[in-house]
Amino acid sequence: MNPSLRNKMAGAAAGGAIVMAAVLLQWHEGVKYTPYRDPGGVLTVCYGHTGNVISDKSYTQKECDSLLDSDLKAAMVVVDANVTVPLTQSQKAALASFVYNVGSGAFARSTLLKKLNAGDKVGACDEMRRWVYVDGRIWKGLVSRRAVERELCLKSL
Secondary structure, three states: OOHHHHHHHHHHHHHOHHHHHHHHHHHHHOOEEEEEEOOOOOEEEEOOEEOOOOOOOOOOHHHHHHHHHHHHHHHHHHHHHHOOOOOOHHHHHHHHHHHHHHOHHHHHHOHHHHHHHOOOHHHHHHHHHHOOEEOOEEOHHHHHHHHHHHHHHHOOO
């Protein structure tokens, strides 16, 4: 993990999983106030928000923060609803970031979740490394993101 991100994550740890996940998402997604197409062609804005994006609107920082908060809370709900084993705050943050990026349906159907709920946390965390493709090609940004998520997922094991 990048030393700067490591420091930010250490500072966020006191805020729990949702604050840690927010730092992680802000780091990997960056912020863009005008809508754009992500590498998969999905209309996106702010910190990787998709869905209900107004294509010709310029979003404010306050709107982006609100979308991030809402999307992240929804990702945490998906994690809490699907995971049946105890998790550390770091593991919850990693999984929330993962769900935020791949979507709730993909997570719910994933081998990662099956392994996690079967008690194979190391195997589940290792599954993250498989989710690095966009249109059949390995995407460098996803490789680095999954490496960080995996590191957090393995923390405290």
